[in-house]
Amino acid sequence: MLWMVAALTILVSGVLYSVRVDTRVASGHLERARATALLDGALRLAAAELAASPNVPVKPLQLIYKVGEAEIAVDVALASGFIHLNTAPETLLTDLFAHAAALPPDQAATLAQRLIDWRDADEDRAPVGAERAEYEAQGLTYVPRNEHLRRPDDAGQVLGLVAGVYDSIRDLVTTAGTGGDGTVNPLVAPEAVLAVLARGDQARARELVAMRQAGVEQTLDVTSLGLAHASAWTGRDYRLRATYRSHEAEEWSRAAWVSLEGAMQRHSSRLPWRWLYAEELRRIVEPAEQWTKASH
Template identity: 35%
Template sequence: MMHRDALWHRGLALVAVLWMVAALSLLVASVIAVSRGSTQSAQNHTALVRATAIGDAGIQLALTEWRHEPSMHDRLFVRRYVFGGRVVDVELIPSSAYIDISTAPLDLLQALLVVAGGLDPAAAETLAARIVDWRDPDDRASPGGGSELAPYLAAGLSVRPRNGPFLGKEDLLQVAGIGLDLFARIEPLITVWGASGRVDPQFAPERVLFVLAQGDAGRVAAIMEQRSRGGATLDTSALNPAHVGGGGASVLHARATVTMEDGARVARSRWLEIWPGPDGTPWQAVATEPARYLPAPPN
């Protein structure tokens, strides 16, 4: 009997040891996984910091060249530089090339939400009216689904329509019904520093041209082909004349794309007013967007 009890106790001890070894193995695996995750996170952060510095260097160099080449001010200014083995492509784009959410008319906002935002026309009409109501100075709801306080109160939101212009692109998230996914889709196409409610097609990014052309790829291709030939005059007769114009903007969008060693691309953007800054430079930043990884281009 004592021999049997001793065997039983030894068996329990062996099971306990095995459970302890398994628990320690899981703990070690977890520590290794966390360590690897922390290392990867640190490496990504370091890469973004380097890309930010490279992007800013490219932007500064491009601005210096642009300032001393006034003949290039009537066309898209594009440059490629190499810093420390990293390629950086820089574009200087007038803010009038984007859709100004503070001044764009209702139908242009609706086209933005349909073509770039992916909404159906009815939903786009409602949200476009809410954008207008958020910024206009009165308390009357716009026709077509607009509203002032009602949706904000119904949703229990603490924000209210400003009844004034948007101060930053992110203010658009305060409009009832505009979520992060929709904002992410339209954010690259908008600004709050446009000179008017119209868009300058001479400089507009291709995705903005798609909005102006109501998603007509043929019209966009024709305009892009004209721009590639140079010249300050475009045939924009296929576009809504009420949406075409702009020019005279005093703010530039400086956009740098840095290609890293592994082929990943990082975007760095700054919005700069072309007026002497307090530090003596001939421009001053009005907004700086954090560096972010861009999706891989399609094959």
Template identity: 35%
Template sequence: MALIAVLWMVAALGLAAHSLIGSLRGEIRHIGDERAQLAAGAVADGAILLALQDLQVNRLTSVNQIRPYRLRYQDSDVDIEVIPLNGWIDINNAPESLLQALFQHGGGAPAAQAQQLAQAAKVFREQRGPQGRAQGFEAPEDLLRVPGLDFDLYVKIERLVTAELSSGGRVNPLAAPEPVLQVLAGGNTALAGRIAASRSMAAATTDLTGLSPEHVDSAGSSRVCVCAKVALPDGRVLHRGWRVVLGASTVSGLPWRILGREQRLVAASSVL
């Protein structure tokens, strides 16, 4: 019996040691992942600053189309895109018809529901606060406060919208991500793909026929997202973006003002 008890104790200690080793290995992998992400974030920030400096050297305080860069920083290749924020749908100023298209063709809501949501969003943003000003949307997340708009729908449209513009509510198709082009094209994915392909080939002119004229405007914007992609050792890609106002004087003396930063990890095949 004593021998059996000893064997059970040895087995238990072996299992505990195996579990501890497995836990330590997991912690080491986690720390390694965190370190890789921190390093990639630093590389992305450095490349973003280089892109901003290039814009300053070229005296660009307004951008009307996506400007791609391929930069080498800290022995890493970094893909950069400078994207005017008016390439996204301005939820504070978009007309009700564009909001309906957003919910229907961007979020997959039935036409009747999309119309109701567009009306509800318009009512919400026009509500007056204590000082008599329209409350508007301070961030895309505020869409979740619109009656009837659930989280599943929000996830589908969150990367198609912005709340950081003071525009007339129209979208610049030369700067719009392809999912936004699909909204502007009334769900016509072939048309959206053709326009996106034409832009990527740096065509002298891009045929925008088929997009709703009342929803598009190719004017430039001083508010841009400088978006960087850095590959990680595990095959994922770190996407980091700075949303800035070009040509804005600041206390720091820099020729741009940072509105916000964001970061996410995606599979290598995903789009920005």
């Protein structure tokens, strides 16, 4: 009799544990769906507000939206402050991989050439690049498209550009718009991009951010900053990054790229902006939580 009671106790404990796990999973899915809806709504509200503004913003700004009890912050930045994967020259891509992803110079140069081989129209391999033969030799089921990347995460298919490397550069890059002439506007670039333009000089990047915050950039000549691949071009393409903290104290984020460049005329759209692409929803993990997970 005792063994039957013990067995039933174990069985009931297992069922209760399974129910708790299922409840947590369901709650997680619900919270993710809620975050997606709130962030996507805020991104579209921000796009509409930008399109309706008589003065198209150049300097980075933040817009705040309230939906019920939720508060969503949307950071707005010109796409010209990011490194364009389709037009950036080899030297800038090499600096990107060397300073943002902390790769050795030879590995950074290899990835830069492989990315260019992926995006250019020919099948001529760069000295340390990769074309069809190199992909087939690695047993991959795909080969370079020999066309521009549609989204930044397409770069994850480039031979050797592993997830960890892409994670290091994804907040610094774009494929929105034409990309100008492959240069970056340091007057609107994030600090991490400035560090790449300054070839790893973090102090110089912080100095430039401080100058912008003080309003000094209005009197600056971009060519006098001593940065590689810099110009004052702006354009009308933007990155919108929405952030929201849930009731469970989880922080969620999503970025979208939009264009205000003649959307209605060029794309038969009824909206005064064009939705270029949206990045995946991200749950922002606090450093303490990352340490806790790593310690298990």
